[in-house]
Each structure stands twice: as C-alpha cells, then as structure tokens.
Amino acid sequence: MELRVENLSKVFVIGTVAYTVLKELTFSVHEGQFVALLGPSGCGKTTLLTIIAGFQAASGGRVLVNGRQVTRPGPDRGFVFQNYALFPWMTVRDNILFPMKQRRVPAPERERRLKELLAMAQLEGKERLYPHQLSGGMKQRTAFVRALAGRPEVLLMDEPLGAVDHQMRQTLQEELEALWLKDKTTVIMVTHDVDEAVYLGDRVIVMSAREGRIIEDTPISLPRPRDRKSKRYGKYKEHLAGILKNDVVRDPDLLRQESRLSLA
Template sequence: MATIPKIHFDNVGKIFGTGPNAFIALEKLNLDIADGEIVTVVGPSGCGKSTAMNIVAGLQEATSGQCLVDGKAVRGPGPDRGVIFQQYALFPWLTVRRNVEFGLKLQGLPVAERRSRAMHYIELVGLADFADALPKMLSGGMKQRCAIARAYAVNPSVLLMDEPFGALDALTRVRLQDQLLDTWSRDRRTVMFITHDVDEAVYLAHRVIVMAARPGRLQEIIEVDLPFPRNEDIRLSPEFTEIRNRVWHAVYTRKSKAA
C-alpha cells in the first residue's frame, strides 16, 4: 500500500492579475514531501517559493490544481500547519510566554495547560530565563526563537518557514539552524523551509528543491545524502561542498543563462 505524502502539490498553478497584466507565479508544480522530511526550497526572486508555501498554509488559493496535506485538500489555514515568517510578528505588549500561549488560548485550552505547554517550548528554544520579558528586550535571534516556540506550541504536524533566519547575523543564523535540527530530531515534524542561502539549504535538508522563474516552476530536486545529526564537521566535508556546488550551479548558473 502506497504511503500518502504529508504534502502533495498536484499540478498546482497560481496566476496573479488578469489579461495583459497577468503574472504566472507558479506553473504546474508537482511535488511530494514525506512525513517527517525537511525540504528546503531555493531559487531566484519571483520563482514562486513563497507562493507555494502560502498555498500549503492556506493563505492563498491555487488558480489550478490542488495542494493536499495528509491526503486532504487545503481549504484555508489550520492548526496542523505552523507558519514562521522572516518578520517575527510578535505582539509587542505581550511577554514571551503570553506570545507563545496566544494560539493555545484561541484553541480554548485551560490556563494551566497552556502555560505548561508554552513553557515546555520556551525551554526547548532556550528562552526560559526570558519568559516574562517583552519582545523589545530581546535580540533578533531571541525573537525568532520565540516565534518558533509559538509555532511549535499549537502542535502542528507541518512547519512552514519562509526565510526565518534571513535577517539575522551569521553566527545567530548558524545557531538557530542547529537548534532547528535539534528540535526536529526529537519530534520529526515535516518542514518546508524557504531560503536564498545555498549553504543553509544543504545543511538543513533531506532534499533541496530548486525553482526556476518566469514562470515559477520546479527545476530540479537534489538529494542531500548526508547523515544526521549534522554539525560543523558536516559543513566542512567534501561531500557537503560537492552538494552545495551542485545546488549553486542549478540556481545561479542556469539563472544567468536564462537572463
């Protein structure tokens, strides 16, 4: 019996506008993402990366085809999918703990249960000492960790991450990459992660999805045959370099030729 993919893009297309002003953001995207898999998505601006993720999240509707999660067509946002954007979108008047509790409160959980669950994920991302701090007291990396804890707290089976580390300094970015993989190793959630950073794409993923622009479409899928857990030795290995160069070539060399 065939295993149902966690996320299934079935000939998905997305067009913005009409007539001569129409823009094809996605064209005939067919892709399966397995349960517990980390997939990173790279490609030039305008290749439909964020559009594809927004369709999975239920924030946008496909113009053609359909997207399925656990075999069911996506009809809108749902608690089974947690979304993390580059901008942290924290409520500035709420503490870290109350920010993380927010989605649990909407779900109607009792106060004691949502506090317990929120603190579990706050500790998981290393913010226990800042649970009562307001966002203005946090660094950029700490704010992003708070956003990750908030997404995890509602217990989604899918994490959708749109360049979540893009605005951070290099050291913080590497630390959060390792923290993401450490958290994933404990719960094996499905992760779809958009990035412009080729090293990041290879380091995090089981597979790298390379998109091409005008119109946005799937160009190549590159397997990342590197062991977990990953660390600095992996980053410095010749195997990592080989895969990174292949992804770099797929994204940038072909982009230059197309231009």
C-alpha cells in the same frame, strides 16, 4: 502526515496581461521531513508557501494535507514569518500561549506544553520578557516554538533567518536545527541561500527563475549535526549552486513582469 502539491499553478492578472508565477508543480512531503525550497528571489517560493498555508488561492491544481484539500488557513499548518511576527505587546509566555488559547486547549495542558517548549528553546527565565528585550536568537526561538505550540502537522517557514548577517545566520541555523531535532515536526522552509538549504534540509527542491517550475528535487544524505567543512557537504553546495547558475537566464520581459508584480 502527508502533504501533497498537485499540478499547482498561480497566475496574477494585471490589467489585461496574465503573469504565470507557478506552473504545474507536483511534489509530496512526508512526515518528519525538513524540506528546503531553494531558488532566486522572485521565483515564486513565498507564493507557493502562502498557498500551502491557505493565505491565498491557487489558480489551478490543489494542496492536500492528509487527503484534505487546503482552502484556508488552519491549525494543521503553522507559519513562521521572516520578521518573526511576535506580538510586541505580549511577553514570551503570552506569545507562546496564544495559539493554544485560540485552539481552546485546557489551561493545565497549556501550562504543561508551555513549560516543555520553554525548556526546548532554552528560554526558561525569559518568559516575562517582551520581544524588544530579546536578542535575535531568542526572537527566532520564540517564534519557532510559538508555531509548534498548537501542534501543527506541518510548519511553514518563510526565510526565517533572512534578516540577519552571515555569522549570526549560521549560529541561528544551528540553533534551529537543534530545536527541530527535538520535535521533528514536518517543515517546509523557503530560502535563497544554498548553504542554508544544505545545512537544514533533508531534501532541497530547486525552483526555476521563470514560472517557478521544479528543476530538481535533491535528497541531502548527510548525518546531523552537519559538518560544513566536509567534502560531501561542499559537493552538495557545488551541485545546487551549479543548478541555479545553469537555470534559464532571466530575460528583460521577466524582469519587467517582476517589477509590475511588486507594484501590484
């Protein structure tokens, strides 16, 4: 599997004014990589992810998955939303089965895959519960394996841990890493948290506050599971935090632009 973003741009037009959110992004993601998109809020990370997913069109450039241009959503790309987006009227079992039914996977294969995913996510015995009966960690694991159920070639994650507190976030990062190591699906994850990017990413692509440019693509050469207290781990965090700090300071025009976009 190879995912390639080529000269990708996104411009929103509000009235007679055009606002550039992403400008000429180019990068590749190879099979089995966990790539973190890191940058401040409003820099275009989620816009980029939704273009890769096929939820919206680019203004210029293109996205290719195995040489095929992305023009719409497809089963080759799974998506995990920040709020998990589990179907509240479905049990854990039915949530996980849903994408397989959509793809018309034969019933015996669905049941085999379901059993495999429940074991992977340590959700055996929980399959009859509904989302409101699950802890935050169980919801996250359910959303993750539901996205894997259809065997996507790449999994796109939009700040999947953004809604939890710091202590819970670190615990869920560890659970997420353990799940990913069992499956090794290619992942692109949006985050604005430097520690999260270093803990989970094989690579960290840093995006600028203005126009969503790529200002650094940093490989994280640390063994897994990662030791947050090691000196090398701390150096990666300092390096990436310094890049963000030294990025172009946002001016009032940019802040007004973001305000208008939020109301559009």
